[in-house]
Amino acid sequence: MRDQNWHLTNRIAVLRAERKMTQKELAEKAGVSRQTIISIENKKYTPSLLLAFEIANALEVEITEVFAYREEE
Amino acid sequence: MRDQNWHLTNRIAVLRAERKMTQKELAEKAGVSRQTIISIENKKYTPSLLLAFEIANALEVEITEVFAYREEE
DNA sequence: ATTTTTGGTAAAGTATACTTTACATTTGGT
DNA sequence: ACCAAATGTAAAGTATACTTTACCAAAAAT
Numbered sequence: 428m429r430d431q432n433w434h435l436t437n438r439i440a441v442l443r444a445e446r447k448m449t450q451k452e453l454a455e456k457a458g459v460s461r462q463t464i465i466s467i468e469n470k471k472y473t474p475s476l477l478l479a480f481e482i483a484n485a486l487e488v489e490i491t492e493v494f495a496y497r498e499e500e
Numbered sequence: 501m502r503d504q505n506w507h508l509t510n511r512i513a514v515l516r517a518e519r520k521m522t523q524k525e526l527a528e529k530a531g532v533s534r535q536t537i538i539s540i541e542n543k544k545y546t547p548s549l550l551l552a553f554e555i556a557n558a559l560e561v562e563i564t565e566v567f568a569y570r571e572e573e
Numbered sequence: 574a575t576t577t578t579t580g581g582t583a584a585a586g587t588a589t590a591c592t593t594t595a596c597a598t599t600t601g602g603t
Numbered sequence: 604a605c606c607a608a609a610t611g612t613a614a615a616g617t618a619t620a621c622t623t624t625a626c627c628a629a630a631a632a633t
Contacts, residue, residue, distance in 0.1 A: 430531070430554070435549065435550055435553070449608085449609065449610090450609075450610070450611095451608095451609080451610095458503070459591070459592085460591070460592050460593070461610090462591075462592070462593080462594095462611095462612095463590080463591055463592075465610075465611065465612090466590085466591085467590095468610095469611085472589065472590060472591085473548055473549050473550045473589095473590085474548070474549050474590080474591095475546055475547070475548055475549065475590070475591090475619090475620080476508065476546050476547050476548065476549050476551075476552040476567060477508055477546045477569070478549075478590090478591090479549040479552075480508070480569035481503070481569075484569075489564070490563065490564065490569075491562070491563065491564060494549060496550070496553035496554075496557075496563075522578085522579065522580090523579075523580065523581095524578095524579080524580095532621070532622085533621070533622055533623070534580090535581095535582095535621075535622070535623080535624095536620080536621055536622075538580070538581065538582090539620085539621085540620095541580095542581085545619070545620060545621085546619095546620085547620080547621095548589085548590080548620070548621090551620090551621090
């Protein structure tokens with residue numbers, strides 16, 4: 428919520444590319460709009476935990492393989 | 501976001517008890533209000549991914565040890 | 574038994590996640 | 604070069620996460 432210089436990162440674009448899945452497809456599988464996927468990929472805002480799990484499910488990986496919260500840049 | 505009969509579960513209360521940490525203490529460590537912790541423990545709403553990570557950090561465990569998303573009840 | 578701490582509810586306000594629509598730019602295929 | 608698909612931006616509206624305050628009940632401490 429707070430910690431300076433801790434960053435949420437995500438590997439959605441990479442995982443999508445590996446699976447040749449478009450943003451539209453991922454959005455549909457995760458049950459959200461394409462805008463939502465774009466905004467999360469591009470870090471416009473951070474998803475809810477629920478959506479984070481849905482995205483991981485849609486990509487068929489663990490949530491920790493998609494998102495990380497770590498120090499530094 | 502959607503899937504019927506998939507549930508978000510959390511072990512916050514258990515992990516807190518193990519560590520003899522009060523809701524107030526956890527809230528402070530995670531940087532949110534006590535109300536927020538209560539509401540999440542009692543499933544009034546689901547946290548943001550960021551807060552989920554902060555809570556895991558505060559409890560000194562991996563996010564997957566705190567929260568799970570699974571089928572059934 | 575009384576005080577203090579802890580967990581809980583409620584309600585009103587603010588911040589932000591998410592949707593929808595519309596349009597612009599880039600990329601890939603032919 | 605052209606067309607279609609994929610990615611991106613913007614903006615206005617809705618839903619929900621989170622804050623703050625105040626107050627109540629149960630449990631623990633003294």
